[in-house]
Amino acid sequence: MKKILIHLSILISTICNGQTADEINKQAKDYLGKGDTKNAVPLLKKASEMGQPEAQYNFGYCYQKGIEVKKDDSIANIWLLKSASQGWLDAQFKIAYSYATGRGLKKDDKQAFYWSVQCGNQKDPECMNNIIGCYTDGIGVVKNLDSALIWTIRLASLPDVENLQLSGIITSARKNLAIKYRDGINVSKDKIKAYMWYLIYNESKRDFSILEQRSNIEAIKELEKDLTKSDKEKAKSDAEKQIARKLLQIDNLYKDSLEIH
Numbered sequence: 485m486k487k488i489l490i491h492l493s494i495l496i497s498t499i500c501n502g503q504t505a506d507e508i509n510k511q512a513k514d515y516l517g518k519g520d521t522k523n524a525v526p527l528l529k530k531a532s533e534m535g536q537p538e539a540q541y542n543f544g545y546c547y548q549k550g551i552e553v554k555k556d557d558s559i560a561n562i563w564l565l566k567s568a569s570q571g572w573l574d575a576q577f578k579i580a581y582s583y584a585t586g587r588g589l590k591k592d593d594k595q596a597f598y599w600s601v602q603c604g605n606q607k608d609p610e611c612m613n614n615i616i617g618c619y620t621d622g623i624g625v626v627k628n629l630d631s632a633l634i635w636t637i638r639l640a641s642l643p644d645v646e647n648l649q650l651s652g653i654i655t656s657a658r659k660n661l662a663i664k665y666r667d668g669i670n671v672s673k674d675k676i677k678a679y680m681w682y683l684i685y686n687e688s689k690r691d692f693s694i695l696e697q698r699s700n701i702e703a704i705k706e707l708e709k710d711l712t713k714s715d716k717e718k719a720k721s722d723a724e725k726q727i728a729r730k731l732l733q734i735d736n737l738y739k740d741s742l743e744i745h
Contacts, residue, residue, distance in 0.1 A: 508539070509528070541572050596623075633664075658685035679711060687731065
């Protein structure tokens with residue numbers, strides 16, 4: 485056993501000699517890509533000690549899952565925090581979760597909110613959604629419905645993504661804004677803004693069930709009864725400005741995803 489450890493130490497020393505942290509991290513990722521965690525983890529450790537943020541995140545993840553090291557959430561958080569402090573988004577998300585749930589450290593809603601904001605500022609939909617919840621319910625921050633609205637608009641204005649879970653978070657924010665402005669929930673009633681958000685919601689309505697889509701189509705038709713042609717044209721123009729592109733599904737406003745070909 486000692487001989488194996490000595491040989492492994494010599495191997496790592498030889499590989500790492502004169503290399504940068506980024507180069508060592510790349511080698512570790514190459515091993516991980518091959519499913520070779522035995523060779524990857526020592527390299528992750530070395531690159532992490534040299535300050536490489538992606539390696540620190542991956543090394544922390546190894547401690548979270550017990551990959552080639554003894555599972556230890558406390559040690560995992562040390563490396564995740566180092567990575568998060570250097571701006572690594574995934575680490576910011578995980579350390580926010582650790583603080584929110586007390587995973588491997590003392591539960592701290594203020595720290596959870598802080599790291600959610602760092603992550604949210606990098607346009608991560610899950611973190612942005614967490615921030616909205618914190619402002620709405622006053623968790624880790626003073627309750628502020630105006631700030632919750634600002635973050636909801638930021639979330640709803642993100643580009644469409646292929647990941648259905650993340651896309652669902654974005655689309656839900658769009659629908660929520662449409663209902664808020666239509667019914668005047670914590671905002672002044674504004675049917676043009678409501679219609680605008682329904683148009684943006686329509687861009688990725690596939691994330692909802694067919695029954696939900698059809699319910700929204702009826703809501704759109706009902707809203708249109710109070711809108712002039714000029715109102716609808718303004719809403720369309722405002723929608724395209726909000727998401728910084730043309731609406732691609734405007735012709736399918738009254739169709740559910742099963743009807744779109």
